[in-house]
Amino acid sequence: MSNIAILSPNKTAISETFIKNHKEKLRGNISYFYGGAIPNFVGDEYALINFEKKPSFIDRLKRMLPAFIYDRVPKSEYDPKEFFANALKEKKIEVVLAEFGTTAAEIYPICQQLNIPLVIFFFGFDVFMTNVQEFHKQNYKNMLQYASSSLVVSKSMIPVLKKFGADENKIIYNPASAHEDFFKLKPTFEQNNFISITRFVDKKAPYYTILAFAEVLKQMPNAKLNIIGDGFLKETCENLVNYLEIQDKVIFHGAVEKDTYMNLMENSIAYVQHSIQALSGDSEGTPVAIMEAQSAGLPVISTYHSGIPEIVIHEKTGFLTEEHNVKQMAHYLIEILKDKEKAKKMGEAGRVRIKENFSNEKHIDILQTVLEQAIKQKNS
Structure with a gap:
């Protein structure tokens, strides 16, 4: 060997x-x-x-x-x-x-x-x-x-x-690629929960995800957003949530073990991540968390950024918006909440695509x- x-x-x-x-x-x-x-x-x-x-x-x-x-x-x-x-x-x-x-x-x-x-x-x-x-x-x-x-x-x-x-x-x-365990997950699509697994850094722009979700709450007040991860922007995002007075709707879990966020995935309706090119030039490759979400059978709402469109097919396995377009992301989040059958179909299409192309x-x-x-x- x-x-x-x-x-x-x-x-x-x-x-x-x-x-x-x-x-x-x-x-x-x-x-x-x-x-x-x-x-x-x-x-x-x-x-x-x-x-x-x-x-x-x-x-x-x-x-x-x-x-x-x-x-x-x-x-x-x-x-x-x-x-x-x-x-x-x-x-x-x-x-x-x-x-x-x-x-x-x-x-x-x-x-x-x-x-x-x-x-x-x-x-x-x-x-x-x-x-x-x-x-x-x-x-x-x-x-x-x-x-x-x-x-x-x-x-x-x-x-x-x-x-x-x-x-x-x-x-x-x-x-x-995603770990094989994510293919075993079976999302229920029964709760209006979104999930985002992120490092709180510039290229992940978690504040845009929060701002988009805040727009969703104006029409769908029963929705929740679970955010997993840590990083230097976390306190800024917590302050933003406090300012928007949506502390009971946005849950910061910090860094957790795989079993914990797999459980949260099964109780989510979609995965959301608003990636952008940072002013430093920093950009994504192909985010593993997005691949994990699609492997788990969740639709993904993200951005036309770097390698993400190579994974997520707009209107087939999820929705993509231009970077910084918070209102468009909010629109897609609401569409997912209003049409859970579409969410299921997109999620399953994403699972099949990952299995066939990105195993x-x-x-x-x-x-x-x-x-x-x-x-x-x-x-x-």
Whole structure:
């Protein structure tokens, strides 16, 4: 079996289910490296960081490492690139999968030095954000030349990567996918509940979702909106709800486990998300939460934004509006509430579309093939 390294900046977060999916579903001997631009950890096995002497309590806080790790690792001067390179050699890694272009931008010289093939998976911010593009401008050009392949979750990313000199023949379209468990859900469509699963960040524009829902309440006062997630805009959105005096209609659940939001999905009539291009340039790829909602049999009300129209078919599996058009989104929410048979038909059409075109099995098969081809090309 192939020795595959998966790299990401952080240990898998609730919003990074795609990384967890890759760790669990890819075939091979998987080593998961994470923690910083140059990884500091390998799975739950050990830290790569070595120190000359035992650090102070303040140093521990700065380094974000628990004390028991410091007490066990050998003491020597810390060189993150050297320790990461040594770990790749120790694990006999045959191919590196870098989750996010920003990760690849930092580690590609090490892969190049060790002659290890590099596969890059781009997801959204790492392509669209203008400050990321500017900061990594030269690194992106170099790493895209070295990389065996680059995978993107939406077709809107391809022109941007080509501007950095990426060979279009080495760009692979491989949208994210939903977990198989969501196909088992059976929404009742009995309650007037909407659900939104989001990070409270600029490109998700959760305040637009709230404003659209506030318009709905003027005609349909029995409706409710469940919002799941956290982020820096959450308090702003809570204040907006308080200002609009709809606290009993908009429920903020925070970050919850999968079982909780699956239960909320089954008791919802539709999924809603008003994604926009942020002023920073940040944009969606193909939002996993939208795929999960469609897999669960819910219609989706969202926007003509980045990869979303590749998933949601307007007037067939849901409704799409232009970015910032709150009134149009409210109109579609009301239409769903007034015609639950339409909601059911759209939801089922969305489930079928995801199963046929965006299954997790297909997603993993494409990624597995790309990784194996990278190893084969290096050995040929």
